[in-house]
Amino acid sequence: MARRQSYTRVVRSNFQSPDHVKGMGDRVFRGFQCLNKDCINFIFVREDSLDADFSVNCEACGFVHAAGETVSLYDYELLRDDEKIEDGAFQILHDDHLKDAQRYKYCIVCGTLKPLEQFDRHSARASGRQGECTLCKQVYNSIKNQTRLVEQHREASQKRRLYTQFEQPSKLDIRAIYDRFGCRCFKCGVDLASDLEAGALQKLGNLDHTLPVFYLWPLTTNNATLLCRNHNGEKAEKWPGAYYEDAELRRLSALTGIEYRLMAGTPNFNPEALEWLGKPEFVESLFEKFARYPHELLRLRNRILAATGFDFLDSSARISPDWRKNADALRGATAAGTEDTDGA
Ligand SMILES: [Zn+2]
Ligand SMILES: [Zn+2]
Ligand SMILES: [Zn+2]
Numbered sequence: 001m002a003r004r005q006s007y008t009r010v011v012r013s014n015f016q017s018p019d020h021v022k023g024m025g026d027r028v029f030r031g032f033q034c035l036n037k038d039c040i041n042f043i044f045v046r047e048d049s050l051d052a053d054f055s056v057n058c059e060a061c062g063f064v065h066a067a068g069e070t071v072s073l074y075d076y077e078l079l080r081d082d083e084k085i086e087d088g089a090f091q092i093l094h095d096d097h098l099k100d101a102q103r104y105k106y107c108i109v110c111g112t113l114k115p116l117e118q119f120d121r122h123s124a125r126a127s128g129r130q131g132e133c134t135l136c137k138q139v140y141n142s143i144k145n146q147t148r149l150v151e152q153h154r155e156a157s158q159k160r161r162l163y164t165q166f167e168q169p170s171k172l173d174i175r176a177i178y179d180r181f182g183c184r185c186f187k188c189g190v191d192l193a194s195d196l197e198a199g200a201l202q203k204l205g206n207l208d209h210t211l212p213v214f215y216l217w218p219l220t221t222n223n224a225t226l227l228c229r230n231h232n233g234e235k236a237e238k239w240p241g242a243y244y245e246d247a248e249l250r251r252l253s254a255l256t257g258i259e260y261r262l263m264a265g266t267p268n269f270n271p272e273a274l275e276w277l278g279k280p281e282f283v284e285s286l287f288e289k290f291a292r293y294p295h296e297l298l299r300l301r302n303r304i305l306a307a308t309g310f311d312f313l314d315s316s317a318r319i320s321p322d323w324r325k326n327a328d329a330l331r332g333a334t335a336a337g338t339e340d341t342d343g344a
Helices: 095-099 132-144 149-165 176-178 193-197 200-205 229-235 246-256 260-264 271-276 280-289 293-307 321-335
Strands: 030-034 042-046 054-058 062-066 070-080 085-095 102-106 113-115 205-211 223-228
Touching: 030 095, 054 229, 062 095, 070 095, 085 095, 132 149, 149 293, 176 193, 176 223, 246 260, 293 321
Parallel strands: none
Antiparallel strands: 030 042, 030 102, 054 062, 070 085, 102 113, 205 223
16 A cells, blocks of 8 residues: 555544543553452552552442551561571551552543553653553544454454354364375465364364355365465365366365365355255344344345345244345345455
8 A cells, every 4th residue: 555545534423521531531540459358349549649648448348558557468487597586477568559559541532441551652641641542542543544443353253153153063073184184285285284283273273164154064074174374265265166276176075075066066055054044943043143233144145045046034924024125225235336245
C-alpha cells in the first residue's frame, strides 16, 4: 500500500461517559488486595490521595491501611549456631504494600480501569499515558483505516462456529494419518514427523479437510490430508480438484479411499449433512444458535440452494418467513457483486 490514502475522520455519536469516569482519564490509581488475610477485597485508591499521612479503609472488612502501620504474618526466631539471637514478628509495612501496588487508570472510552501499561505513552499528561486504552485505540484505528478488525474477526469466528455444527465427534486417529502420508506434507514432501512429539493442537494444525468443511465435510481420519502450514493455507476451502494436479488426485484417492471422481469433479455438498438440514429440529437449533449473527447461516442456505436446489428453510414450518426475505436479499447482493464471492 504505497498509495497515500485520503484523510479519514471518525465522527462519534451516542457516546456517554459514565459518571465514575468523568474527569478520571488522567488520574492514576493504585490497586492492591486488602492486607487483612481473611478479606478478598481488591482496593483501588487514587494515587494523589496517598500522602505521607495516608489512611485507606477497606470497604469490605473495615481494615485500615495507614502510614507507618504494619501487618504481622508470622513470628520468627533468628538462630546462629542453634542459638537464638533475636525474635520478633515478620511484618509488612502498609506503606511498602501500597508502594508496591500496580498503577491503574480509567480508559475514557470503554470506561474500565486498566493497568497503565495498557495505555500508550503521552508525556504531556500527568499520568504520562493517553486517555484511551490500546484496545480501544486499535478498534478506533480499524474503523478509521477501514480494516474493521471486530467485524472481520466476528465473521470468521461465526463461520468457524457454524461449520463445526457439522463436525461429528469422531475419533481422529492422528498417528494413522501421519503414517498414511509418511509424516510428510502431501504437496511438498516436507518432513512433519516432529509434530508427533509436539502438542495435539499443533498436529491438528497440519491436517487439512480433503473434502472441505466449506461443503460440510467433517474432519475424519479418512478425510484428512497431511499438509504443511503453507500448503494448508493455500489449499484452504478449495475443492481437491481445484487445487491438486491430476496425478496428485489419483495418489490421494489411493491413500484415502475417497473416490477420484468425487475429488476431481465439481464441488459437492456432503449428502449426510444435507440430510441433517432436512430435519426440522436441527434447522431450528441452528437458527437459535445463530440468531444474533445469522449472516453466515443465510449465506450457507444460499450456497446450498444454488448448488442443489434444496432450501433448508423449507425444513421447518416454525422458522419465520422473514429469514427467507433476508436470505434472498443477501442473494441479490451477491448477484450484484457487492457481496464477497465464496471462492472454490
Ligand atoms: Zn478488607
Ligand atoms: Zn478502553
Ligand atoms: Zn507443503
